[in-house]
Amino acid sequence: xxxxxxxxxxxxxxxxxxxxxxxxxxxxxxxxxxxxxxxxxxxxxxxxxxxxxxxxxxxxxxxxxxxxxxxxxxxxxxxxxxxxxxxxxxxxxxxxxxxxxxxxxxxxxxxxxxxxxxxxxxxxxxxxxxxxxxxxxxxxxxxxxxxxxxxxxxxxxxxxxxxxxxxxxxxxxxxxxxxxxxxxxxxxxxxxxxxxxxxxxxxxxxxxxxxxxxxxxxxxxxxxxxxxxxxxxxxxxxxxxxxxxxxxxxxxxxxxxxxxxxxxxxxxxxxxxxxxxxxxxxxxxxxxxxxxxxxxxxxxxxxxxxxxxxxxxxxxxxxxxxxxxxxxxxxxxxxxxxxxxxxxxxxxxxxxxxxxxxxxxxxxxxxxxxxxxxxxxxxxxxxxxxxxxxxxxxxxxxxxxxxxxxxxxxxxxxxxxxxxxxxxxxxxxxxxxxxxxxxxxxxxxxxxxxxxxxxxxxxxxxxxxxxxxxxxxxxxxxxxx
Ligand SMILES: Cc1cc2nc3c(=O)[nH]c(=O)nc-3n(C[C@H](O)[C@H](O)[C@H](O)COP(=O)(O)OP(=O)(O)OC[C@H]3O[C@@H](n4cnc5c(N)ncnc54)[C@H](O)[C@@H]3O)c2cc1C
Ligand SMILES: *[C@@H]1O[C@H](CO)[C@@H](O)[C@H](O)[C@H]1NC(C)=O
Ligand SMILES: *[C@@H]1O[C@H](CO)[C@@H](O)[C@H](O)[C@H]1NC(C)=O
Ligand SMILES: *[C@@H]1O[C@H](CO)[C@@H](O)[C@H](O)[C@H]1NC(C)=O
Ligand SMILES: *[C@@H]1O[C@H](CO)[C@@H](O)[C@H](O)[C@H]1NC(C)=O
Ligand SMILES: *[C@@H]1O[C@H](CO)[C@@H](O)[C@H](O)[C@H]1NC(C)=O
Ligand SMILES: *[C@@H]1O[C@H](CO)[C@@H](O)[C@H](O)[C@H]1NC(C)=O
Ligand SMILES: *[C@@H]1O[C@H](CO)[C@@H](O)[C@H](O)[C@H]1NC(C)=O
Numbered sequence: 001x002x003x004x005x006x007x008x009x010x011x012x013x014x015x016x017x018x019x020x021x022x023x024x025x026x027x028x029x030x031x032x033x034x035x036x037x038x039x040x041x042x043x044x045x046x047x048x049x050x051x052x053x054x055x056x057x058x059x060x061x062x063x064x065x066x067x068x069x070x071x072x073x074x075x076x077x078x079x080x081x082x083x084x085x086x087x088x089x090x091x092x093x094x095x096x097x098x099x100x101x102x103x104x105x106x107x108x109x110x111x112x113x114x115x116x117x118x119x120x121x122x123x124x125x126x127x128x129x130x131x132x133x134x135x136x137x138x139x140x141x142x143x144x145x146x147x148x149x150x151x152x153x154x155x156x157x158x159x160x161x162x163x164x165x166x167x168x169x170x171x172x173x174x175x176x177x178x179x180x181x182x183x184x185x186x187x188x189x190x191x192x193x194x195x196x197x198x199x200x201x202x203x204x205x206x207x208x209x210x211x212x213x214x215x216x217x218x219x220x221x222x223x224x225x226x227x228x229x230x231x232x233x234x235x236x237x238x239x240x241x242x243x244x245x246x247x248x249x250x251x252x253x254x255x256x257x258x259x260x261x262x263x264x265x266x267x268x269x270x271x272x273x274x275x276x277x278x279x280x281x282x283x284x285x286x287x288x289x290x291x292x293x294x295x296x297x298x299x300x301x302x303x304x305x306x307x308x309x310x311x312x313x314x315x316x317x318x319x320x321x322x323x324x325x326x327x328x329x330x331x332x333x334x335x336x337x338x339x340x341x342x343x344x345x346x347x348x349x350x351x352x353x354x355x356x357x358x359x360x361x362x363x364x365x366x367x368x369x370x371x372x373x374x375x376x377x378x379x380x381x382x383x384x385x386x387x388x389x390x391x392x393x394x395x396x397x398x399x400x401x402x403x404x405x406x407x408x409x410x411x412x413x414x415x416x417x418x419x420x421x422x423x424x425x426x427x428x429x430x431x432x433x434x435x436x437x438x439x440x441x442x443x444x445x446x447x448x449x450x451x452x453x454x455x456x457x458x459x460x461x462x463x464x465x466x467x468x469x470x471x472x473x474x475x476x477x478x479x480x481x
Contacts, residue, residue: 031147033165034123040144045124051136055127059094059118061106067116079108083467086221090153093125093170097154099465099474101162109467120159122149122168129173134285135258137169142256150281152226155219160281161227169285172223177206179293182249186265186443187292208384212293213237213348215244218340218391218434225289227280232452236346236391237294237383238436240336243452245277246442247292253284260287265444277448292443300379301386302350304359308366308373317369323417324365329408329435329456332358338436344378344390352377403457405437428464433457 032038040048049056063083065075082088089095096102104110105119126137141148149163152172182189203224207214215235222228224244233244241247251263251272261284263271274283310318332345335358339345347355355377366373380386407416420431435457442448466474 032145033147048140052126052133057093057125059121059123061116061121062092062095063106063108064116066108068112071112076108083108090172094122096162098157101159104471120162120164122163122166125168125170127173128169128171131254131260131287134169134254138256138258141167150285152223153221155222156227177203179210187249204384204387208382211296213296213383214293215241225286230275230280232277232448234436236338237348239333239338239439240348241294242439245446245448248276248289250290251275251286252288253286255284274447276446296382297349299349299351300381301383302347302355303344303378303386304355305344305376306373308371313371319421321366321369321371326413326417328362333435333437340432340434352379400458400460402451402455403459404454405456408456430462432462433459
């Protein structure tokens with residue numbers, strides 16, 4: 001009752017600039033959202049609740065503890081401290097990770113007296129942990145013609161998992177992974193099977209226990225069977241094994257018509273093709289996926305961290321070192337390496353001597369530029385230990401671009417470095433680039449954007465977010481980016 005009361009309370013506060021109530025009937029192809037006249041009634045929702053094992057949740061924004069009439073000083077202080085971390089938002093059924101999309105509609109840093117509004121949040125969520133709950137949600141959305149969104153970790157920075165005023169199917173609570181031998185005309189060997197919400201971290205730990213390597217995110221909080229693998233999925237192991245989508249053997253899904261289908265290269269093969277690279281939320285609700293694994297070797301994972309700063313050297317010298325760095329990317333990725341500049345390089349099955357030989361041409365150039373650097377070459381027995389050393393915590397990123405190999409190997413490398421220099425000089429921005437090649441071939445043809453195959457750097461621009469600055473100042477900062 002309490003949750004209902006709060007939802008109604010939130011609903012009657014008109015959002016500052018979006019009070020228009022659409023008239024029935026809605027235009028063809030449009031879906032009802034919260035506050036539309038034909039939005040389902042409370043008794044409709046109560047009925048849906050009975051068909052999803054009582055796992056229907058009315059959205060209460062996490063930061064409602066920071067606003068009247070539900071203000072709680074201690075809880076609000078905790079919320080402020082943890083708000084910037086995606087781990088705070090992931091377990092919640094509706095919370096939004098990206099600050100721009102949160103839009104301060106219910107924010108722990110705004111005054112206690114400012115109302116907590118639903119803003120861009122979904123209205124309801126079903127805690128999906130079985131196909132039958134997904135089926136019930138799909139059927140309800142179809143019958144009531146309401147907006148539906150599939151939500152996993154909500155790391156999608158384009159906002160595809162937000163679904164303002166919608167019913168959300170939350171798939172982030174399933175954490176199951178199993179290993180078994182797989183035998184099909186395409187592949188015989190040990191795959192792993194993930195349920196939908198499993199995060200990279202859980203997979204690395206599970207794989208280490210059985211002596212396997214698996215492809216999952218550098219960021220350890222993306223959902224491996226969710227948007228990550230459905231859109232491609234690059235890993236520190238991609239120069240050696242390809243993208244995650246290239247290694248999927250099966251997708252177990254619920255279709256919009258509520259049917260359960262297993263899509264493989266030989267069965268529902270068009271669906272398999274589309275899901276393997278075509279992007280999340282488009283074709284079906286993925287319940288689990290089965291992918292190839294790769295054995296750990298006796299050599300383990302080679303790594304190297306080269307660290308230097310622009311302290312004590314001229315800006316030109318610093319950027320000359322970045323140009324030099326760019327020129328070594330093709331050789332390093334060809335040797336199976338994946339890396340972020342100024343972060344460690346990852347070389348599966350390379351000994352420390354081999355790693356040293358690979359990076360020596362670059363460190364010689366740093367010497368020639370009189371740049372002092374710290375070099376740390378590492379060797380770990382398995383992928384988990386390597387990941388633990390370097391990537392346990394990963395910064396959040398905004399926006400991205402795929403840089404083709406042709407640009408790095410052409411005489412235009414300098415143009416690219418000049419663009420980086422301009423971007424980082426124009427404000428509080430940091431360039432991050434994950435460098436890798438997508439080694440082929442995929443287990444079967446798939447719908448992956450073909451640009452991945454030509455990519456050598458995935459660049460992202462990072463900027464800090466000041467939660468206590470005025471909204472105008474935050475927006476100015478984002479627009480500058
Ligand atoms: C900090 C950070 C680091 C990142 N690091 C990497 C990286 O190293 N490598 C990489 O390849 N990518 C990386 N990404 C990008 C990330 O893989 C994508 O944003 C991906 O879409 C996240 O998927 P998700 O399911 O976790 O997130 P969500 O935002 O919950 O979902 C993304 C999309 O998939 C849909 N979806 C989710 N689950 C399902 C499902 N079960 N069935 C159908 N549709 C579903 C959603 O509706 C949405 O459209 C990173 C992103 C961030 C923010
Ligand atoms: C943020 O909310 C305001 C109303 O308070 C609205 O006008 C604006 O469109 C919203 N912006 C985003 C990005 O959601
Ligand atoms: C669904 O039922 C559960 C169990 O009774 C209840 O806790 C929850 O509030 C209900 N959801 C909604 C939206 O009413
Ligand atoms: C969702 O279900 C999972 C178990 O499947 C449970 O652990 C979790 O607490 C539930 N989440 C909510 C918000 O009810
Ligand atoms: C895989 O299946 C084929 C045909 O069913 C069979 O001949 C083969 O022995 C199987 N391989 C393994 C490793 O089980
Ligand atoms: C170098 O790597 C080792 C692990 O082999 C680690 O313990 C140490 O902290 C690293 N040193 C630096 C300076 O990064
Ligand atoms: C770069 O190479 C192209 C041909 O590959 C040539 O046309 C162009 O003039 C070169 N540009 C510079 C600045 O050298
Ligand atoms: C954030 O903004 C507030 C208010 O403008 C300001 O006082 C504070 O110094 C800013 N913090 C940072 C780290 O810039």
